[in-house]
Amino acid sequence: xxxxxxxxxxxxxxxxxxxxxxxxxxxxxxxxxxxxxxxxxxxxxxxxxxxxxxxxxxxxxxxxxxxxxxxxxxxxxxxxxxxxxxxxxxxxxxxxxxxxxxxxxxxxxxxxxxxxxxxxxxxxxxxxxxxxxxxxxxxxxxxxxxxxxxxxxxxxxxxxxxxxxxxxxxxxxxxxxxxxxxxxxxxxxxxxxxxxxxxxxxxxxxxxxxxxxxxxxxxxxxxxxxxxxxxxxxxxxxxxxxxxxxxxxxx
Amino acid sequence: xxxxxxxxxxxxxxxxxxxxxxxxxxxxxxxxxxxxxxxxxxxxxxxxxxxxxxxxxxxxxxxxxxxxxxxxxxxxxxxxxxxxxxxxxxxxxxxxxxxxxxxxxxxxxxxxxxxxxxxxxxxxxxxxxxxxxxxxxxxxxxxxxxxxxxxxxxxxxxxxxxxxxxxxxxxxxxxxxxxxxxxxxxxxxxxxxxxxxxxxxxxxxxxxxxxxxxxxxxxxxxxxxxxxxxxxxxxxxxxxxxxxxxxxxxxxxxxxxxxxxxxxxxxxxxxxxxxxxxxxxxxxxxxxxx
Amino acid sequence: xxxxxxxxxxxxxxxxxxxxxxxxxxxxxxxxxxxxxxxxxxxxxxxxxxxxxxxxxxxxxxxxxxxxxxxxxxxxxxxxxxxxxxxxxxxxxxxxxxxxxxxxxxxxxxxxxxxxxxxxxxxxxxxxxxxxxxxxxxxxxxxxxxxxxxxxxxxxxxxxxxxxxxxxxxxxxxxxxxxxxxxxxxxxxxxxxxxxxxxxxxxxxxxxxxxxxxxxxxxxxxxxxxxxxxxxxxxxxxxxxxxxxxxxxxxxxxxxxxxxxxxxxxxxxxxxxxxxxxxxxxxxxxxxxxx
Numbered sequence: 001x002x003x004x005x006x007x008x009x010x011x012x013x014x015x016x017x018x019x020x021x022x023x024x025x026x027x028x029x030x031x032x033x034x035x036x037x038x039x040x041x042x043x044x045x046x047x048x049x050x051x052x053x054x055x056x057x058x059x060x061x062x063x064x065x066x067x068x069x070x071x072x073x074x075x076x077x078x079x080x081x082x083x084x085x086x087x088x089x090x091x092x093x094x095x096x097x098x099x100x101x102x103x104x105x106x107x108x109x110x111x112x113x114x115x116x117x118x119x120x121x122x123x124x125x126x127x128x129x130x131x132x133x134x135x136x137x138x139x140x141x142x143x144x145x146x147x148x149x150x151x152x153x154x155x156x157x158x159x160x161x162x163x164x165x166x167x168x169x170x171x172x173x174x175x176x177x178x179x180x181x182x183x184x185x186x187x188x189x190x191x192x193x194x195x196x197x198x199x200x201x202x203x204x205x206x207x208x209x210x211x212x213x214x215x216x217x218x219x220x221x222x223x224x225x226x227x228x229x230x231x232x233x234x235x236x237x238x239x240x241x242x243x244x245x246x247x248x249x250x251x
Numbered sequence: 252x253x254x255x256x257x258x259x260x261x262x263x264x265x266x267x268x269x270x271x272x273x274x275x276x277x278x279x280x281x282x283x284x285x286x287x288x289x290x291x292x293x294x295x296x297x298x299x300x301x302x303x304x305x306x307x308x309x310x311x312x313x314x315x316x317x318x319x320x321x322x323x324x325x326x327x328x329x330x331x332x333x334x335x336x337x338x339x340x341x342x343x344x345x346x347x348x349x350x351x352x353x354x355x356x357x358x359x360x361x362x363x364x365x366x367x368x369x370x371x372x373x374x375x376x377x378x379x380x381x382x383x384x385x386x387x388x389x390x391x392x393x394x395x396x397x398x399x400x401x402x403x404x405x406x407x408x409x410x411x412x413x414x415x416x417x418x419x420x421x422x423x424x425x426x427x428x429x430x431x432x433x434x435x436x437x438x439x440x441x442x443x444x445x446x447x448x449x450x451x452x453x454x455x456x457x458x459x460x461x462x463x464x465x466x467x468x469x470x471x472x473x474x475x476x477x478x479x480x481x482x483x484x485x486x487x488x489x490x491x492x493x494x495x496x497x498x499x500x501x502x503x504x505x506x507x508x509x510x511x512x513x514x515x516x517x518x519x520x521x522x523x524x525x526x527x528x529x530x531x532x533x534x535x536x537x538x539x540x541x
Numbered sequence: 542x543x544x545x546x547x548x549x550x551x552x553x554x555x556x557x558x559x560x561x562x563x564x565x566x567x568x569x570x571x572x573x574x575x576x577x578x579x580x581x582x583x584x585x586x587x588x589x590x591x592x593x594x595x596x597x598x599x600x601x602x603x604x605x606x607x608x609x610x611x612x613x614x615x616x617x618x619x620x621x622x623x624x625x626x627x628x629x630x631x632x633x634x635x636x637x638x639x640x641x642x643x644x645x646x647x648x649x650x651x652x653x654x655x656x657x658x659x660x661x662x663x664x665x666x667x668x669x670x671x672x673x674x675x676x677x678x679x680x681x682x683x684x685x686x687x688x689x690x691x692x693x694x695x696x697x698x699x700x701x702x703x704x705x706x707x708x709x710x711x712x713x714x715x716x717x718x719x720x721x722x723x724x725x726x727x728x729x730x731x732x733x734x735x736x737x738x739x740x741x742x743x744x745x746x747x748x749x750x751x752x753x754x755x756x757x758x759x760x761x762x763x764x765x766x767x768x769x770x771x772x773x774x775x776x777x778x779x780x781x782x783x784x785x786x787x788x789x790x791x792x793x794x795x796x797x798x799x800x801x802x803x804x805x806x807x808x809x810x811x812x813x814x815x816x817x818x819x820x821x822x823x824x825x826x827x828x829x830x831x832x
Binding site for chain 3: 290293295296298299303342343344346347349350351353354355357358359361362365366378379451453454456457459460461463464467504505506507509510511512513514516517520
Binding site: 052053084090091092095102108137 | 291341406409410412413415416417419420422423424425467470471472473476
């Protein structure tokens with residue numbers, strides 16, 4: 001097997017004396033996608049942030065293509081939850097998508113033709129080509145999430161990190177996101193997404209990583225999301241339905 | 252008609268009024284553009300703090316007989332660096348920190364001047380400026396700061412936009428956010444220093460926040476906001492000078508030009524805010540009817 | 542040392558010391574709410590908003606306190622009615638209000654001749670000039686504010702922490718108004734002693750210090766009040782001893798205490814962090830100061 005795209009080795013992250021992620025080890029290869037599953041406060045967001053170098057790593061390492069992830073940040077696209085951004089901010093859809101190209105464009109320089117083409121193509125892929133000139137805030141929540149995905153597409157990244165991308169989006173957006181994610185994987189990108197929606201995880205990801213401050217289970221999604229792992233992660237929030245299957249109480 | 256033209260030309264016959272007008276217009280331009288960035292980056296409080304942190308520099312320079320410009324620049328620059336670095340401290344809230352730096356720097360300034368007799372006069376000048384006694388050299392200094400600021404803002408426009416819209420995203424892309432934040436804070440410090448002697452701390456805050464806030468109500472395009480904000484600042488500055496001149500010549504009432512400008516700008520903001528709120532309400536009502 | 546004892550002997554100094562301890566303790570306790578609700582920007586805006594009120598009161602020959610109270614109330618109501626209290630920490634509208642009210646005060650002040658001395662005392666305070674009446678006013682306002690804070694403690698803390706929960710119980714906006722009024726009352730009481738600009742120091746720095754050493758809201762309030770009173774008394778003594786402005790000396794004392802505690806806690810944390818980091822925190826969280 002060739003070198004994994006993302007290699008997490010005995011990672012421990014501590015915030016302000018509290019351990020948030022403890023001794024986590026996993027690997028993601030190109031073309032794979034992993035769902036990070038776990039209750040609120042399980043360390044899903046913290047794990048994503050530690051890959052991006054936004055929180056200090058206590059021990060262990062995170063490598064992307066064999067190098068520390070912090071040095072590879074321009075090849076990692078981070079997609080925040082759309083409601084973490086200010087909808088009042090005076091900015092157009094086109095400008096948001098272009099941000100994905102900033103590292104390619106470089107300091108001081110202006111966007112070139114190929115950057116504009118890439119931005120346009122990315123918007124087309126999420127079905128919002130006709131909204132390029134509109135202000136970001138005038139879009140619906142689902143459309144905003146699609147714009148943020150388009151920004152990640154425009155970045156042409158090798159690894160995509162998504163924080164609850166399906167949270168509160170409409171069904172059109174969900175279909176578009178699923179399609180875009182599978183085409184990105186076909187293009188050789190790896191995807192890691194935090195989610196607490198198990199059905200969406202099954203649709204979008206081939207692997208699952210159950211997290212509750214430490215790694216509960218990791219492997220192919222069909223076998224990993226068994227009742228044992230979910231009960232271990234969620235405690236009595238998990239309801240075991242039949243042999244090997246379970247569901248999570250909505251919050 | 253004739254009276255209208257006289258209103259434009261008459262106050263600006265004396266050379267000192269011409270210099271004041273040029274300085275005011277340059278500052279309106281500078282603050283108009285920088286003010287929009289301050290608003291996007293949500294730095295209104297930090298800007299206000301900076302107008303107070305220049306004080307110890309001005310005070311110390313005054314007693315050492317050194318250039319006030321250099322003193323103010325050192326103090327404001329130091330506070331900008333302290334604010335940028337300490338803002339990353341995980342256990343301190345950013346706005347509490349701003350209050351801390353503001354109060355500490357200002358106290359040092361107060362201690363320095365409180366041991367001197369001309370204390371109140373100096374404090375007064377710092378707070379309200381002396382736009383009418385501005386020299387040609389001051390005007391040139393402001394013009395240089397203008398060129399410097401516009402060039403830096405243009406060079407950093409992409410990174411500043413990203414950092415303002417999506418602060419985490421900028422860090423996630425591997426941008427050195429300390430450097431971006433530091434650059435902007437130092438630019439604001441420079442603007443404050445350039446403006447504070449001419450128009451005083453009160454007017455600096457007003458020039459950097461009020462026109463941009465008014466422009467934001469009217470437009471949601473950044474370039475349009477910048478143009479509007481400059482225009483509003485310029486008109487406010489001109490009106491402030493005219494009203495202050497008119498009041499003292501024709502009505503024998505003393506009105507500080509800087510303070511009058513602040514009041515004009517604030518009234519304009521309130522008028523635009525109310526007008527747009529009413530228009531929006533009427534629009535909503537029509538939408539419901541139809 | 543003898544000189545110092547003489548200082549404490551004089552009636553003027555005794556009054557000033559009591560005033561410094563009172564406003565220090567009041568601001569310390571209220572300061573915890575200023576931090577919880579991210580109100581430092583609002584605090585300094587209220588302080589500036591009292592300025593035109595004071596100038597107008599002097600021009601009209603009315604009581605300075607009345608002028609300050611009226612304008613502080615106008616600001617609080619204006620902010621509450623426009624509904625920007627959700628994002629006061631960063632709102633540009635607050636900046637507009639700050640600059641605008643200061644501008645109005647400055648314009649009024651410029652119409653008067655020979656006003657500059659009073660102006661300076663408004664800005665940096667004159668704790669030495671405190672009269673018996675001022676002390677009584679401080680004690681009454683302080684007592685009222687503290688009584689309000691104690692009786693509505695649950696609601697104030699709840700609405701600061703969990704806005705959706707508080708709204709579900711239907712009293713969030715009223716509680717917001719109450720919090721703004723409490724802060725405004727503390728500012729109005731403090732301004733005569735340490736001045737407009739430095740009142741924000743007493744309303745934030747002792748609370749920042751307390752927060753470094755404790756996470757429980759109630760403990761933090763008591764600690765912060767103690768630190769505030771201590772900074773007031775020590776700062777005033779330094780000011781009398783070396784003849785520097787009292788407000789500035791009090792602020793720098795509070796700032797020095799904060800830096801000492803920050804240094805101390807940083808060093809001790811670093812020493813213990815490696816072994817403590819292995820302990821898992823409990824899942825059920827009570828409201829804490831640190832986020």
